[in-house]
Amino acid sequence: MTQEKKDKRCAILQAALEIFAENGFHGSPTSMIAEKAGVGTGTLYRYFENKDDLIRELHKEMDLRAREVILTDYATTLPIPERFFKLFSNLIHYTTANPREFRFLEQFYNSPYxxxxxxxxxxxxxxLEADPFVALFGEAKKEGFIVNLPTEVLMALTAGPAFFLTRSKLAGFINLDEELIQNTIQALWKAIKR
Amino acid sequence: MTQEKKDKRCAILQAALEIFAENGFHGSPTSMIAEKAGVGTGTLYRYFENKDDLIRELHKEMDLRAREVILTDYATTLPIPERFFKLFSNLIHYTTANPREFRFLEQFYNSPYxxxxxxxxxxxxxxLEADPFVALFGEAKKEGFIVNLPTEVLMALTAGPAFFLTRSKLAGFINLDEELIQNTIQALWKAIKR
Amino acid sequence: MTQEKKDKRCAILQAALEIFAENGFHGSPTSMIAEKAGVGTGTLYRYFENKDDLIRELHKEMDLRAREVILTDYATTLPIPERFFKLFSNLIHYTTANPREFRFLEQFYNSPYxxxxxxxxxxxxxxLEADPFVALFGEAKKEGFIVNLPTEVLMALTAGPAFFLTRSKLAGFINLDEELIQNTIQALWKAIKR
Amino acid sequence: MTQEKKDKRCAILQAALEIFAENGFHGSPTSMIAEKAGVGTGTLYRYFENKDDLIRELHKEMDLRAREVILTDYATTLPIPERFFKLFSNLIHYTTANPREFRFLEQFYNSPYxxxxxxxxxxxxxxLEADPFVALFGEAKKEGFIVNLPTEVLMALTAGPAFFLTRSKLAGFINLDEELIQNTIQALWKAIKR
DNA sequence: GATGAATGAGACTTCATTCAT
DNA sequence: AATGAATGAAGTCTCATTCAT
Known part of the structure; x- marks a missing residue:
């Protein structure tokens, strides 16, 4: 029963992800999402208060999953530079390999939600402390590995290019191979290292 | 006569800019735009074929104005590094000083349009050649000032942070003073310089 | 369930017929049709793709019903003249007894649809062969009962007056009793008989 | 001045005729008519109270012109049968040679106007007496040339086919040559002659 | 008198949400 | 609990008519 409930909820979230990524929030009627999920239109409203709630819940799940993947093989015991490379390598691989998730999250973070x-x-x-990027930059600054700029600026200098690049790839403007990814991360590191 | 016509067109574009920036394309009914512009709903359709046309025309104007401002005091005769600093200084100042224009252009470039x-x-x-960024990166690569990465990657490494930072500032996450801007541009240069 | 669905669809078609007949296609807003049918505006669009679709579907139903009625007691085994009289008698009775259907069909056949x-x-x-009029005229020509004019002309000579007369009656220009109908059909037959 | 006024009025009527015939009353914005007539939109409203008035006035002119043409070489002194043939020959030639006029008049007579x-x-x-068809049928009945049916029925029996045939020709369903026209009129005469 | 820009009522259609089954 | 038919508010766009120039 509870399992079934979870299954349906999950199906709706999955369908929503695909349809939002493809058509945007406004181009995605709830009826279309329900249909793709294989449930009735009304059923969607038993699992989510309304469309906004669905979007927010989907974000929570996506955010969680993204964090998990990005932290694969990542250990705070490693040396700072290695941690940096691992983190951004994971980030870029995740976003480029999961375009739907990336498109959804981008849309989400650029929306009022x-x-x-x-x-x-x-x-x-x-x-804030729980954010691996924030934590990493905090330590790196303290230990003198990187320049002493506000964390938000460091985020801009590193995540900014990562997202920009992913967008370019997804739009078909560039072909990202492993070497190019590594070179890019090198450049990110150069930007902030002391 | 012609002046008045221009005035009305201008008023609609101005109203559209403000409302699009605030509510997004989909959250901005044409009726709301017309009202803010102080004209009747039908009037909008005398100046623009339809909503899409309005969006595209607004983009043209904004793009033009943005380019102009960004090229202020910019000369291709200056040394490459100076050109780089000028260009990105102009860029960041423009986007942070014109949040509505920035939000609209961001939205536009991430939309199907x-x-x-x-x-x-x-x-x-x-x-492509006419793009000052592309041109600058092309020359800088040829003259050995910066690393030999694809232009699209160089754009990511430099414009990516600029836009990310602007978003952070507009969202109120950070306070950008002149010194911080200059330090950020320094970091951008570090990221790509050979 | 299915019955109720049919009921609603039927109610919309019925309302559309009445309103189209009275006001013409263009003078009949979908909202007015929905209201007369006792359903919400949006409901109409669950049963018909759009207004055009509604018009075409209504035509299909009306055409079907009209054919049925017109073929009442009509048998291709009867002698040709009798068939002619039966067919046109049925036609004139049907159109004059069902003014809304007649007006709708007239409108429809004179519209781009x-x-x-x-x-x-x-x-x-x-x-074409399935059309009882076409079939009748074909046989009648072959068997030498009527003049050898193109079928389209024969249609004009017979259906033309029938429709014209119906219009006159519906507009209140004339009072059609059974005797007058029979005399008229006599005249139609005279027009085409060899 | 007065001539100029007439010219403009005439130009508007001419434009209206063409556009109504092509697009129907509802598909013909007044602005389109004004443009085709080479006058301002507002000017139209100096010559006609409103769109309905324009339609009614256009009808008056068309009706007048049609009568004129239909009465070409027609004399009430001729023998009845000759008058009949002349009248319907003129009618059919007029409607088929002037499709715009015919389409407009059809539309008009099938509309509430x-x-x-x-x-x-x-x-x-x-x-009524002034109508040449009514007059002809009156005399013909009195002189025993044709059957004693109500004038409205005689109109149906003769004008009905004429209009039906013209519609078929204009829709491209049939090719009308002179011989076919004459044969058709023969049939019309057969329908009503005693 | 002539113009045509401006207007806003009203048409068609979509879709988030509800609710009877 | 699940459904999906029903709803009507709201959005885009058209066009007959007016009125300032």
Whole structure:
């Protein structure tokens, strides 16, 4: 029963991800999502309060999964530079290998929903510490590996290019092979290293 | 007569810019735009074929104005590094000082409209050459100032952070003063310089 | 369930028939049709793709029903003259007794929709053969009962007056009793008999 | 001045005729008519109260012109049968040679405007007498040339086919040559002659 | 008188959400 | 609990008519 419930919820989230990524939030009727999920239109409203709620819940799941993948083989015991390379390698591989997830998250963070979420996170220092990027930059600054710029700027200097590049790849503007990815991460490191 | 016509067209574009920046394309009914512009709903359709046309025309104007501002005091006769600093300084100042324009252009370039425009540009080498960033990176690579990475990657490494940072500032996540801007551009240069 | 669905579809078609007959296609907003049918505006679009589809579907139903009625007590085994009288008697009775159906069908066949349908029929010989009028005139010509004029002309000579007369009656220009109908059909027969 | 006024009015009527015939009343914006007539949109409203008025005035002119043409070489002094043949020959030639006029008049008489006009005519016996068809049928009946059916029925039996045939020709369903026209009129005469 | 820009009512259609089954 | 038919608010766009120039 509970398993079945989870299955349906999951099916809806999966369908929503695909359809949102393809058509955007506004181009994705709830009926279309329900159909793709193989459930009735009304059923969607038993699992989610409304469309906005579905979007927010989907974000939570995607965010969680993304974090997990990005932290694969990542250990805070490794030396700082290695940690940096691992983290961004994971990030870029994840976003380029999972275009739907990336497109959804981009859309989300550029929407009113996302702004609010990010603002909430910034104001919760505990949550902030849990962010592996923030933590890494904090330590790296403390240990003198990288320049002493605000974390937000460091994020811009590193995540900014990663996302930009992924967008270019997904739009078909560039072909990203492993070598190019590594060279790019090298450049990111150059940008911030002391 | 012609002046008044221009005035009304201008008022609609201005209203559209503000409302699109605030609510996104889909959250901005034409009626709301018309009202903000102080004209009747039907009037909008005398100046623009339809909503899509309005969006594309607004883009043309914004793109033009942005290019102009970004090229202020920029001369291709200056030494490469100076050109780089000038260009990105102008860019960041423009985007942070004109949040509505920035938000609109971001939205546009991440929408189907914008993808098409960028694809068209990429396929027209003449147009590509006219892009000051592309031109600068081309020369800088030839003259050995910067690393030999594809232009698209160089764009990611430099424009990526600039846009990311602007978003952070507009969302209120960071306070950008002149010194921070200059330090950031320094970091951008470090990322790509040979 | 299915019955109820049919009921609603039927109610919409019925309402459309009445309103189209009264106001013409263009003078009949979908909202008015929905209201008369006792359903919400959106409901109409669950049963018909759009207004055009509604018109075409209504035509199909009306055409079917009209054919049925017109063929009442009609047998191809009867002698040709009797068949002629039966067919036109049925036709005139049907059109004058069902003014809404008649007005709708007239409108339809004089509209771009109808022109297309008639053209399609003319080009499909199988469909053409199925037309009782065409079949009757074909046989009557072959058997030497009537003059050897193109079928289209024979249609004009017989259906033309029938429709004209119906229009006159519906507009209140004339009072059609049974005797007058029979005399008229006599005249039609005189027009084409050899 | 007055000539110029007439010219403009005429140009508008001419443009309206062409556009109505092509697109129907509802598919013909007044702005389109004005443009084709080479006048401003507002100007149209100086010559006609509104669109309905334009339609009614256009009808008056077309009706007048049609009568004129149809009466070419027609004399009430000729023998009845000759008058009949002349009248219907003129009628068919006129409608097939002037498809725009025919389409407009058909549209008009099948619209609420036309019903009213015809009703008004029927109730004005003086006007009725002026109708050459009505007059001809009156005399023919009195002189025993044709069957004693109500004039409206005689109209149906003769004008009905004529209009039906013209529609078929204009829709491309049949090719009308002179011989076929004459044969058709023969059939019309057969239908009503005693 | 002539113009045509401006208007806003109203048409068609979509879709988030509800609710009877 | 699940469904999906029903709904009507809201969005885009057209066009008859007006009115300032």
């Amino acid at each position: 996302g702004i609010a979420v990010r603002q909430a996170r910034l104001q919760d220092p505990e949550n | 914008g993808i098409a425009v960028r694809q068209a540009r990429l396929q027209d080498p003449e147009n | 109808g022109i297309a349908v008639r053209q399609a029929r003319l080009q499909d010989p199988e469909n | 036309g019903i009213a006009v015809r009703q008004a005519r029927l109730q004005d016996p003086e006007n």
